[in-house]
Amino acid sequence: MNDKWTAQLSAYLDGELTADKRTDLERHVESCDECRTALQQLRGVVTWAADFEGREPANDVWPQIAAVIGDTPSGVVKLDARRRSPKHFALSIPQSLAAAIALAVVGAGGWSLARLTAPESQMAAVIDISAPDAGATVMATIAVAQKYGPAISDLERVLLQENGTLDSTTVRVLRQQLAIIDRALTEAQEALARDPASHFLADHYTGMMKKKLNVLRQAARNVEVSS
Amino acid sequence: MLLNILTGALMATALPQSTDTTFAVDPDLRLELRNSSGYIVVRTWDRNEIRVRADNIYRGGFVIEQTSSAVRLGVRSWDDDYDDVDYLLTVPASMALDLRSSDGDITVDGTRGEVNVRASDGDIIIRGGSGRVTAYTSDGSIIAEGVGGRIRLESSDGDITVEGASGDIEIEATDGTIELWEIEATSVRVNNVDGDITFDGVLASSGSYSLVTHDGDITMHIPEESGARVRLAMYDGDFSSNFTITFPSWPRGRRMEFTLGDGSAELVAETFDGDIMMRRR
Secondary structure: OOHHHHHHHHHHHOOOOOHHHHHHHHHHHHHOHHHHHHHHHHHHHHHHHHHHHOOHHHHHHHHHHHHHOOOOOOOOOOHHHHHHOOOOOOOOHHHHHHHHHHHHHHHOOOOOHHHHHOOHHHOOOOOOOOOOOHHHHHHHHHHHHHHHHHHHHHHHHHHHHOHHHOOHHHHHHHHHHHHHHHHHHHHHHHHHHHOOOOHHHHHHHHHHHHHHHHHHHHHHHHHHHHO | OOEEEEEEOOOOOOOOEEEEEEEEOOOOOEEEEEEEEOOEEEEEEOOOEEEEEEEEEOOOEEEEEEOOOEEEEEEEOOOOOOOEOEEEEEEEOOOEEEEEEEEOOEEEEEEOOOEEEEEEEOOEEEEEOOOEEEEEEEEOOEEEEOOOOEEEEEEEEOOEEEEOOEEEEEEEEEEOOEEEEEEEEEEEEEEOOEOOEEEEEOOOOOOEEEEEEEEOOEEEEEOOOOOEEEEEEEEEOOEEEOOOOOOOOOOOOOEEEEEEOOOOEEEEEEEEEOOEEEEEO
16 A cells, blocks of 8 residues: 555545546555555445434534533534535545544534534644554544444433433533543544554543443433432 | 321421431331432441431421332422431441432441432442442542442542442542552442542452543552453553563553463553552552
8 A cells, every 4th residue: 555546545435536547546456455445444434424414413412402501612613504515525544534533523422523624734633544453443433433422412412301400510510521521532532643553542432432421321310310 | 009107297487397206117128318408427226216317307397108118208398399408317237228319418327238329419428338339429529438249439520439348349430539448359440531540459369450540640559469460551651560570572552461470360450641550568
């Protein structure tokens, strides 16, 4: 795998290569295991990103619940604004994987929504997938976000619907907890971007996602108890 | 079937009322108490009786109800809500306890039974307890001493200290310091986000111990003769120890693994941002 080919993979998936370049790339991919794997991973990212676009209601919830609990993260971008932006995945593989992690975080709560629309130059997470196991580790992390994201969104929706039964202490502590966990998730995400082959970081990110899910579950149980 | 066995009704008045009553009870029943705000203190004795002293009852009546499995205490106010009462209870030592308070500290002293305590805003202290012991506080600290059995403690915002415990210990925290002292447990799992973890205790043969935090140091005090397969991981921190450690291979990445003694137990310590220290106990 070299930069000549990897630089074309994203454009290939977007149908932006000329016929000649497309044929050349397909021939190369047939003979290059690494490029074939990278293409599969990138295709998975694009497919998942497209699916993610279709899950708008669950992700519309967070700005509302953030408002309910008195938190208005400055980076949150309204989804309708995002919908108006052109859907375009012409990123390099590292950028696509970085975007995928950003999407994963969005799916897990929406705090990092701004990353999705951030200029390319500001994208913090640029992943070096030349490291051994990097692609697999990152994809595993994305899978974790896919696994927990919907449950987290569902719980957020429940809490939004039942917010009137949450006492002020619970709301305050919940807000603090989520801020701490989101900061930890961001730090783990950034570290993973710097060291994408680290299984420890991938596991740690997974642990933080589970923690966030558990915190939301606990809050939902509190709603049940008090209602 | 709900059986109302006693209603110590206190007539509505602007002045706070108190009650002090003692009644016989089957110690195999579970004691349930719900309080809106105010402290709850539970002590034990070797009688099959419960003594209830409750202060600051401003409205409604103090109610004792009994079902086939539980004795329920509380204040039934005019609007069918619970009131803000300070309780001092003395109960049979073996009686299971289920105590909840929205705003107030809860202390359980000397019990030998199961304990389930929840406080939305308040500190929790449990001395004694066996079987299944659970405590949750949203905003407050937890202290558990001399507890055995299956122990689960959770605080969203506050420190947790466990001393002299045995059995299985599970601790969940988000923001606070976790300290475990003189532990003789077969299983310990501590999961924190922002705060240090200290473990002082023995590692049981075939025991399992996991200490994980995101932002904090992990300090372990274990006997020199401990036997464990040890797995450590740090992203931004160092490992130090006064044990003689032989690494089977050069540490890979941010993880390191080695074996102490016969390697019979499993010990895991992971921190994203902090040091890990292993000290002879």
